[in-house]
Amino acid sequence: MKVELVTTLKRHATRILSELRHSKEPILITEHGQPSAYLVDVxxxxxxxxxxxxxxxxxxxxxxxxxxxxxxxxxxxxxxxxxxx
The missing domain is CATH 1.10.287 (Helix Hairpins)
Incomplete structure (x- = not known):
């Protein structure tokens, strides 16, 4: 599973969402080193x-x-x- 920092998501949301659409692999978003959310394909x-x-x-x-x-x-x-x- 791919892991991204929340700050990376903020800066590169378009790229990350594009990768998600293509790979279909859930992305774990971390904040201050702790799991915060998952991004999954619709x-x-x-x-x-x-x-x-x-x-x-x-x-x-x-x-x-x-x-x-x-x-x-x-x-x-x-x-x-x-x-x-």
């Missing part, structure tokens, strides 16, 4: 958000199973048919 960020939503949905489903909040396939079909009518 498409990669959107993909990460979609994946996160999927994982959150899976986690909700697993919690529902653990808590016994489940229905049979027949019950699910009946509920769906009510919603779709």
């Amino acid at each position: 498409d990669d960020y959107l993909l990460m958000q979609q994946r996160l939503q999927i994982l959150e949905g899976i986690a909700k489903g697993e919690r529902a199973i653990e808590e016994g909040r489940v229905v049979t396939q027949q019950q699910a079909k009946q509920q769906m048919s009510k919603w779709l009518s």
